[in-house]
Amino acid sequence: xxxxxEITVKIKCELKNFYKIxxxxxxxxVDKFSMDDTYFIPKTLNLxxxxxxxxxxxxxxxxxxxxxxxxxxxxxxxxxxKNFDEYGNILNQGAVNCDILETEDAKKLLKAIGYKEIxxxxxDDVVYEKMDFS
Numbered sequence: 001x002x003x004x005x006e007i008t009v010k011i012k013c014e015l016k017n018f019y020k021i022x023x024x025x026x027x028x029x030v031d032k033f034s035m036d037d038t039y040f041i042p043k044t045l046n047l048x049x050x051x052x053x054x055x056x057x058x059x060x061x062x063x064x065x066x067x068x069x070x071x072x073x074x075x076x077x078x079x080x081x082k083n084f085d086e087y088g089n090i091l092n093q094g095a096v097n098c099d100i101l102e103t104e105d106a107k108k109l110l111k112a113i114g115y116k117e118i119x120x121x122x123x124d125d126v127v128y129e130k131m132d133f134s
Contacts, residue, residue, distance in 0.1 A: 022128055031127040032068035037061045038107060040115040053088050060115065062106045068124075075100050077110075 065074040082093040
């Protein structure tokens with residue numbers, strides 16, 4: 001199981017301004033990639049009696065990740081394990097990943113074993129690094 005930390009930031013300016021600010025603060029881009037995540041949950045879940053975080057904690061993701069700074073393509077099935085506090089904030093998370101050859105085949109398999117697709121999220125990610133946060 002892989003453990004990692006990530007920070008998601010809500011910005012209130014144009015992206016080009018944000019990129020300029022973090023560059024001026026000494027952050028360097030170490031990776032850029034596009035990710036297409038398709039979420040599947042068991043068909044047997046009673047969604048009417050569950051909170052959103054509970055539903056997502058049961059989700060299995062089919063991921064297609066394409067490097068924008070390299071020719072790297074990663075396709076995998078991911079099950080995230082998240083620990084929440086009483087307010088729904090993520091305390092920590094890990095993931096179990098399984099590399100696959102074709103995302104469409106993985107989706108067919110999940111449907112065949114009783115999962116249904118609930119959403120698809122496409123995003124462009126930028127990974128920054130700074131050795132100290134001063």
